[in-house]
Amino acid sequence: MKLLTCPLNGQRNISEFTYGGEYHPMPDPNTTDSRAWAEHVFFHDNAAGVVTEWWCHTASSFWFLAERNTITDKVIRTFDTSEIFNERVDFKVPDAAEKQS
Template sequence: MKIMNCPLNGPRNISEFAYGGEVKPTPDAQAPTQEWADYVYYHANQPGILREWWLHVPTSYWFIAERDVTTDRIIATFKPEEVLR
């Protein structure tokens, strides 16, 4: 069984989590439409280690996980405030 460590709730079965996409900087509110379109619709989709948003569904708690998308190995998880300062 695959286990992920939720920063709020501790280790939990992977079935309790939902993927929320890559962590990437949000464009400025006045940024051109093209930049917003890239932000919303385009993803790097490259192999390697990525930071991603994940949701612990029973608590609706969003956090950030560092995951090797090639091997699907979860390297570390963080509270959002630890990453987005």
């Protein structure tokens, strides 16, 4: 059985985890174009080498990030999302005039 270390719950069998895709920094939704936004939402780089990925410990629904080498399948480290997401992100609500245009 493969093992993975959850930053909250410690080392657990890999069967307790769900893969959540690659992590990419979010482009600024107010200035980015549709193409870049679609790339961010739908596309993966699928890079060979060290990548950062989303993982979820399903027993506790705890999402965290992992750095993994996709060539050797070695997990370099797992860490709490607060390392990256350390402030609230507010989205601008378009006003009625913008919505209609």
